[in-house]
Amino acid sequence: MEEVVDLALKKPVLEFCNHPEQLTAEGDELEYDATKGGYLGIHHPAFITVDMEKEVKVKQISMKLYDSAETLNKTKVPEKQAGNYSSRYAFRLLCSTDMESWKVLYDTTKAIEPYGDKAAGNRKPYRKGCQWAVFDEPVRMRYFRIHALHNPANSGFHVVRLRLYNKEYDKMKLGEKMTLQTGNETEIKDALPLSARLLNLSQRLDVATPDTIKKGNDREYLSLKNQIVERSIEVHTVDGKVDQFRRIITPHMVKFLEDHYINERKTNLISWTVTLSLIFIKSVFEVFEIHNTFATNAFLWTVGVAALMVTLFNSWPWFRYALEKLIPKVKNTEETVQKPDENVLVNNVRAIDSEGNSFEAGNESPEGNSLGALFSDEIGRYDISTGFHAVTNPGWIEVSLKKPEEISYLRFLLWDNCGSEKKQPSNRRYVYRLLISESDDPANRSWEAAYDNHISPSNGWQEFYFEDRTRKITAIKLQFFHTLSLSTNPTTQIVSIQAFKNPTENFFESGSPNTPASYAPPVSGIVRSRVILGPLQEQMGFIVESEITDKIKDYLTRISSSSNLEDRDILHIESFKDDIEKNKESGLNKQLNLLYKSILSPVNRYNNKLELSALWVSTISNIMLSLDILPLSNYITLISMLLLIITIGGLGLYLDSKRGDRAGAVSR
Structure with missing residues (x-):
């Protein structure tokens, strides 16, 4: 007859939390205390994931949630604080073989059994104390997860013990029965913020490091853990706040780029003014016919060649830019009025x-x-x-x-x-x-x-x-x-x-090749969170990961060469190294690309609008060149040059007056 085995006994918890070792510790009748411990604690909402270290078949789940009324709870609660200890918990249970696809086993917000906390008069089936459930057939899993949803008493979620048995065990069918979900509802990924993932990385390092090294206060181990926690705190300032960062930073970036752009254009304008002046001098000589001597003709030729060279030098980059911008527009001469996208949820x-x-x-x-x-x-x-x-x-x-x-x-x-x-x-x-x-x-x-x-x-x-x-x-x-x-x-x-x-226009840069034919109507109201999801969000490289996970891999490689490690220590080390390598393609920190893209996209859009002025500069430059080459009346050439000098000077004054005026207009 097969022996009853607790498959989760002493198995590691993968999330950063308080007293993770208590969840799967030996002993079911140990006392616990709100101040002295004896249970796992974590801020909800959060995941609590146990790694069985290999695939196993689970028949029964038994767990004990913190219960202020239970006899094993030795907490002495001051009368005024009694409300803080009347914890009840809403949660979900999930399992996985690969940490990617999770099968949903149970959800208190969908539970069909009578409510566990009848006395509280709650609509929700909050639970506390002992819980148990039995599968119809054993379920294969390597990872078991408690999704801590809510505790109305405070921000903590507290679990005293978790047991996963290979067969039914009547002795541990204590407290309330959980009726497991039928069907095959699954979830892919976890969508955790980067700072939370970094904290979990700290816990994984703790699990993978042998006790002999941790107890010896190894400097490299402590330094690496501190680096991970510090970086998590730094990244926390970015997580979920990119829109606020963009609103603050973008106007200043735009003003800087605009000032730089205008100064560059003013330099070009000075160069073009010199060119026009040379052509103007040449025209004066021709109008008044003062070019009969060799010296005069040589001077006119020099002026003409110099004007031609300066004009070509200045106009070529902008002429090329004009072609790139104008040719697509020539191809699409039939312009249609864009209709906004329709909300596909209406009547559907x-x-x-x-x-x-x-x-x-x-x-x-x-x-x-x-x-x-x-x-x-x-x-x-x-x-x-x-x-x-x-x-x-x-x-x-x-x-x-x-x-x-x-x-x-x-x-x-x-x-x-x-x-x-x-x-x-x-x-x-x-x-x-x-x-x-x-x-x-x-x-x-x-x-x-x-x-x-x-x-x-x-x-x-x-x-x-x-x-x-x-x-x-x-x-x-x-x-x-x-x-x-x-x-x-x-x-x-x-x-x-x-x-x-399609999204709103805010998500596209001006002139982007991926720009859709129509946009969703703009938001009317305050946008508090703007999130870009998908591979482009993950192209930032490894700003955080290469700095931290490479150090972790080197550290694990060094300690794994030690001859006095137990088999279980080696298993934890190799498992962690494999997970790091497997997740390298996605990269923990690639979410930072959201900040990069969210800040730079509006800046690039506005900078592209500024560069449209290059079309004017290119046009003016080539008009000058044409007027100088074409056999027009000398008087027409002279008058044209005067008008162009005035136009260019006016454009320079205009750019100078507009310096930075519209920087704040692009903060969205």
Whole structure:
């Protein structure tokens, strides 16, 4: 008879958290204490991932969540702080064989069993204490993940123990049973911000480093961990805040580039003025016929050749630029008026939420059901009490398209108190996660995690552009975790959800070859988050990764050569090195390209507009050359030269007067 084995016993936790070793420690009856420990703690929302170090078959899940009323909890709670210890937890359970594709096993926000926390009177099935579940058939996995969603008492999520058994174990069927999900719902990727991934890298290093080295306070190990944590703190200033950075930095960059551009153009104008003056002198000689001597003729020839050389030297770069700009326009002589893209969600959705509300396009919504109002082109008045749809945290909205559509641009509006006559931006911020699906089978939906904003909660418009390709999207899911507010607010308020084939013009540089034939209509309101997703977002190189992961690989290679390592130590080291190599193509830090692109795109757009003045300069230059060469009347040439000198001088004064005037106009 097969022996019952805890497959998770003493297995490592891969995320940066407090007391990760407690989750899979030996002993099920150990005491725990809110101040002295005995449990794993992490700030929600977050992942808690256990690596079984090889693929195993799991039959039963048993775990113990922190429970202030349990006899093993020896916490002495001051009466005034009792509310801080009445923790209840919402969570999901997932498993994977490769850390890429995750099968969803259980979700408290979708649970079908009676609510675990009846006494609290909560709609949500928050749970605490012991939980267990049994698979119909053993499930193959290497990684097991707890997705910590919410704890209404405080920001912490606390798990005392996790057990994964190879067969049913009645002794550990304690507390409340979890009815596992049927179907085959999966999620791809995790969409974690870069700073969170770096912190997790620190935990992976801790797992891979043998205890003998850690206990010896090895300097290289401690230095490497400190570098990772410090870089994570630095990157945290960028994560989720690129739009704010762009608004601050772009005007100054534009002004600098504009000043540089104008100074360069003024230098060219001086050169052209010299050229015109030479041609003007030549014309005077010809008009008054003072060119009968050899010296005069030689002077005129010298002036003519010099004028021709200076003109050609100055005009060629701009003439080439003019050709590049004008030839495509000549090819497309038939100009059409661009029609804005249409919102593909209008009259094309079925939607449900965690509150039990549902909506289907073409059907009337029941009274009091505001879910259908999210999918209209018209955004009406919204204020503190009306014009939005509320979802109790943690919750979700799942939108299925009746007809799959090609979508590259999504946006939704989170309540920001700017929808009425009195626009006063709210300090309320929402924590959410965006997922999309291209699966046709609703019962076996495969979701791709696109974005997670828990590092930088936000409100107002949230924009997402899939830059790599247009997606054939069949469903969109928004998961809401909690709301940050000065007042107690257990809900997320959402005003509108929209999707388009093409993005707004803000995402394209002027003259870009990828510019679409039409754009989504511009946003009317405050854009708090503008996110570019896809491979171009990941072309930044390895600014962070090459600096840190290369050091980690060198460090692991050196310590792995030690002769006194145990087999398990070598397994951890090699596993970590393999993961680093496998993830090298995507690169942790390539998300930084979002900051690079978001800042430089509007600068480049404006700089391209400035360079259109080169067309004028090229035109003027070539007119001068033509007038000097063509056999026109000397008086016509003389008058033309005077007019051109005046024009060029005026252009120089104009550029000087416009220096930096419009820098602030491109901050968007």
